[in-house]
Amino acid sequence: MKITVASGKGGTGKTTVAVGMALALQADGNRVTFLDCDVEEPNGHIFIKPDIQKNEDVFIDVPEINLEKCDFCGKCSEICAFNALLVAGESVVVFHELCHGCGGCNYFCPKGAVTLIPKKIGTIEMGTAAEGLNFAHGQLEIGVPLSPPLVDAVKKKQNGGITIIDAPPGTSCPAVHTVRETDFCLLVTEPTPFGLNDLALAVEMTRALDVPCGILVNRAREGWDIIDKYCKQNNLKILMKIPLSREIAGAYSKGIPLTFLDKEWGVAFRRLFRDIREMVESERNNRHQW
Amino acid sequence: MRIAVSSTGPNATEPAEERLGRCNCFLVFDEAENLLEVITNDAASSAAEGAGIKSVQTLIKHKVDVVLTGRVGPKAMNAIMAGGLSVYTGVSGTVAQSLKSYLKGELQPLLAPNSAAHAGQVPRERAGR
Structure with missing residues (x-):
């Protein structure tokens, strides 16, 4: 199963969520591959700390x-x-x-x-991290403003099992190439007008690509409910909320994944995965009937 | 000699356009200020990137010798040089006024790009006009 973690707005927490989910599932004994398709600014490796064993030019x-x-x-x-x-x-x-x-x-x-x-146009670096997590990311060549072919090449590095793909921000070609032909797109947003504006664009993108989506609200705060209202109006499911927290921000700034901060996050991400799998399966069944 | 002016519209009384790649049309004149041809610039709206190059390709096809405009980026400048065109900048006022200025020798010939490279279309309200 291939799950993309995307967002319209940059800096909403895609990498925090993608890394957290990949590590939680790997620790639970699944075969997991983490692909960082944000080839203009890959950062998953800072948290996953893979041992790079292979390079491939694209x-x-x-x-x-x-x-x-x-x-x-x-x-x-x-x-x-x-x-x-x-x-x-x-x-x-x-x-x-x-x-x-x-x-x-x-x-x-x-x-x-x-x-x-x-x-x-770029290089793919591949390796493994703790407990056998497969890792690959693309690095765009400096001065080459052309990421979609590199994104496509990184996506080919999936390895069966569960693939978690960290997408570039936005809704233009690099994001479209990342999200298309995956089983599910988890959209990470924040409860601000910017977060909402760009989430709406990202939802439209997933609908155009015919990829089912669910929402994760990061930096959630009591009473900041514009995302909740939008999701209700548009029949979208909020699958998880991560609170605005100094502790989480501090860990992020030191490159510490959420799952290392507190074991509870591992439990939460596995629950998130279970919910996503259910949505994907019911979507498949629905389509089958048609 | 065929002289093209980048324009906002199809008439010589309309304001000249400073942008080469994104002008709506080119008005082609002879040295006696007769309007010979109006060329619609497809690049203005259809090209996501490389509008300057596409515009110059259109000018080459229409056998233009001189183009009067405002800003020329590095890729368009390469294209102009490859095509053997001359380019003069500093259009202002209407297309007709810009043509007169050129014929009086008031416009500056451009030998190097006078605008930075940029990707894609700049919305009009943000184009500093």
Whole structure:
């Protein structure tokens, strides 16, 4: 089962929750893989402290033009959705930083003048942590503003059992690539107007991707109920609340996972997982009937 | 010679547009100030990224020699140089006024980008206009 931990707003506690759940389930004897897909700013390793055993470079294919074969028809420039190719008179300029590596220019070139050459966009680091927890994260190459292909590559490192995926914040391409084709998306938010605004966007994203979702309210406070009201109106389930606490913030700042702070958090995260599994199974049954 | 001015609309009486990649259209004139052609700039709304490059590609296709605009980023500047176009900046007032300024030699030729690279479309209300 693949569970993504996502949020619209950044800094709501995705990593705290994803790490807590992964460690709690691993300690309970499950086979767990933790994937950090926030390739622009991975931080799961700070808490999980894995022993990295393997590196793997990730590439995309970018075009190179053979000017002897090219007749400057402009087809490649016309079909490029990201405007990475310019045909000007008897020259072709390739803007590699805009290329997303789709290979369309190569496919459509009537003269076979486009060859694809690999360009490194990042690295995946893989290893294991305490009690055999599998770990992988992506590190985007500096100066490469293109994370979705690296996100996809990290996602392939799942290893059966339970996969907990820490998503990048937001609702744009990197988050979409992380959440899509997973079994469940846990949306972490906070009871502030910013938290609510971005949660609503994230809920829309999960619905567009047809991934069932549930809500976790972090930094919950007595009387701060805008998320509760929103969830009630929109028929969404709040699966867990983590209180605003100086103790939790202090542990976070030292890289200490919640499950090490208090054993009760291990119990809470296992209960959270059980609730998610029930939601996924009932969703599957419902779909089966249709 | 074909002179294109980045414009907010299809008439010479409309305000010239400072943005190259995100202008609504280009108005093409000859040196006698005759309007030869109005080119709709598809890049303005359709391109998520690389709007400057796409706009320059359009200008190249329409055999433009000189473009008058406001701001040119590094990628668009590369494209302009590759295409062998000349670019003059400092358009102000209407398209017709900007063209007159150019013909009087009042606009500055641009040899290097005068605007930073940026990703995606900047909403109009935040574009400092």
